[in-house]
Amino acid sequence: MPHGTTPGRARTQEIADGVHAYTQESGGWCVNNAGILLDGRRGPVVVDTAATQARARRLRAAVRALTAAPPRLLVNTHFHGDHTFGNALVGGRDTVVVGHGRARTEMASAGLGLTGLWPDVDWGAIELRLPDVTYDGRMELHLDRRTVQLLHPGPAHTTTDTLVWLPEEKVLFAGDVLMSGCTPFLLMGSLSGSVRAVERIRALGPRTIVGGHGPVCGPEVLDETAEYLRWLRRTAEGALEAGLEPLEAARQLGAHPYQEWLDPERLVGNLHRACAELRGGPEGEPLDALKIFGEMVDFNGGRTPTCLA
Numbered sequence: 001m002p003h004g005t006t007p008g009r010a011r012t013q014e015i016a017d018g019v020h021a022y023t024q025e026s027g028g029w030c031v032n033n034a035g036i037l038l039d040g041r042r043g044p045v046v047v048d049t050a051a052t053q054a055r056a057r058r059l060r061a062a063v064r065a066l067t068a069a070p071p072r073l074l075v076n077t078h079f080h081g082d083h084t085f086g087n088a089l090v091g092g093r094d095t096v097v098v099g100h101g102r103a104r105t106e107m108a109s110a111g112l113g114l115t116g117l118w119p120d121v122d123w124g125a126i127e128l129r130l131p132d133v134t135y136d137g138r139m140e141l142h143l144d145r146r147t148v149q150l151l152h153p154g155p156a157h158t159t160t161d162t163l164v165w166l167p168e169e170k171v172l173f174a175g176d177v178l179m180s181g182c183t184p185f186l187l188m189g190s191l192s193g194s195v196r197a198v199e200r201i202r203a204l205g206p207r208t209i210v211g212g213h214g215p216v217c218g219p220e221v222l223d224e225t226a227e228y229l230r231w232l233r234r235t236a237e238g239a240l241e242a243g244l245e246p247l248e249a250a251r252q253l254g255a256h257p258y259q260e261w262l263d264p265e266r267l268v269g270n271l272h273r274a275c276a277e278l279r280g281g282p283e284g285e286p287l288d289a290l291k292i293f294g295e296m297v298d299f300n301g302g303r304t305p306t307c308l309a
Contacts, residue, residue, distance in 0.1 A: 008308075010055075012036070012062045015208050015216060016169040018145060022062055024055070027182055027213035028262045030082040030118070030309035035164065035173045035210055036063055039143045043072030043095075047164050047173045048212075049086030051114075051309040053124020056086025063090065071095045073141065075150065076131060077162045077175025077212065079107040081114035082309065087129035098139070099131035100152055103160035107131075117293065118307040153177060153200050155193035157185060157212075159284035163201065170207040177201070180214035180221050182262040184228060187269035187292060190283035191229060191236075198226050214262070228258055232267075236274035246271035247295045265296040265305050 008025025015021050018038035024031045035047030044067055050056045063071060070092035076084050076099040084107055087097055099107075107130055115123045141148040151163040157176040164173035176185065177197050186194055201209075202222050209217050235256075239249035250268045258264065269292050276285060297304055 010058055010062065012066070013216060015210070016166070016171050019166065019169055019171055020066065021210045021216050022059060023210075023214075023216060024050070026262065026308070027179070027215070029305055029307040030114070030121070031307075032082045032176075032212055033210055033214075034059055034083075036066060037143070037146070037148065037166075038067055039072065039145050041069065042144055043067070043069040045073045045075065045141065045143065045148065046071045046090055047075050047210075048077055048083040048175070049074070049090045051082035051085050052122065053086075053089065053126060054122065055309065056089040059086060060090045073098055075099065075148075075162065075164055076103060076107075077164065077173065077177075078158045078160060079103045079110060080158070080176070081110070081112065081126075083175065083212065085112075085114075085123070085126045085128070088127040091129065096133055097129060097131045098133045098135070098141075098150065100160040100162050101134035101136055103158070103162070104131045104134050106158070106160060118304065118309070121307055121309050123309070151200075153193070153197035155190035155284040156197040157194070158188045159190070159193075161189070161197075165204060165206075167204075170205060171210070172201065172204065172206040172208070173210045174201065174212065176212035178209060178211040178221050178225055180209075180211045180217040180224075182211070182213045183258060183264055183266040183270075184225060185263075185266045185269060186232075186273040187266075187287060187289055188284075189273070191233060191270070191274045191277050193283050195226070195229050198222050198229070231257065232270055232274050233278075236271055236278055239271060240275060240278055246275055246292075247299060250299055263305060265300040268292065268296045268299045 037045040
């Protein structure tokens with residue numbers, strides 16, 4: 001069976017004492033990872049949820065298999081629906097949802113728009129639940145058993161990402177700022193900002209990294225991502241020198257070192273972001289995401305990218 005044509009399983013893996021990664025295979029579009037942080041007899045902290053009602057129910061069951069207590073806190077790493085649509089199902093009535101302040105605004109503005117990109121997916125009856133508590137640059141959560149730091153790295157995957165850092169365990173839940181074995185996606189964020197975010201994460205010294213998609217990994221993902229970002233910049237510079245638009249530049253590129261990563265059609269969106277910044281545009285400047293997604297479909301042979309949500 002070709003890679004990415006059938007849904008994979010979900011797995012709960014303890015990566016530090018009481019710290020669990022919830023990974024969904026194979027990690028492509030809308031098939032994301034989450035985290036479950038146990039806190040003694042008090043309710044756990046859950047990092048991100050899931051895209052569909054069915055997947056959110058499976059995540060909720062995974063939480064209940066670890067503890068009878070309902071989630072005390074739920075942290076969203078950014079506003080995209082694959083990380084937030086399950087908030088209402090995974091969180092209980094008394095669960096407090098936490099996120100970056102502007103991510104809350106973006107979540108409200110985006111609504112359920114993600115579902116329109118893949119109308120054949122069985123999304124279920126999604127109830128949009130926004131963060132109850134927001135922060136700006138940094139927030140610390142003082143739990144019974146551990147301290148959790150929420151860090152905003154600046155524009156990267158989006159302009160309002162959250163890194164969930166456990167300093168004692170040296171564990172990082174990176175959201176989509178890092179994705180192991182998956183093509184980064186900068187269309188709603190920044191190339192230069194992503195470069196800075198990688199170096200900021202490197203300075204933390206993480207031993208274990210749970211990216212927003214893909215398998216649990218170590219700090220090697222930082223080198224892999226940094227190399228991709230440098231390659232992307234060089235490719236965008238070449239496109240501008242040749243007077244090529246991003247879609248045409250991607251088509252003319254041919255074979256490249258990252259074509260086997262999941263979701264390679266994201267290259268078109270990434271080139272749009274890189275070219276916009278190289279032309280002097282501000283980091284995180286809004287681009288026409290729907291139009292560019294259409295170009296990604298064209299690059300993918302006229303087929304909407306596979307989504308196994």
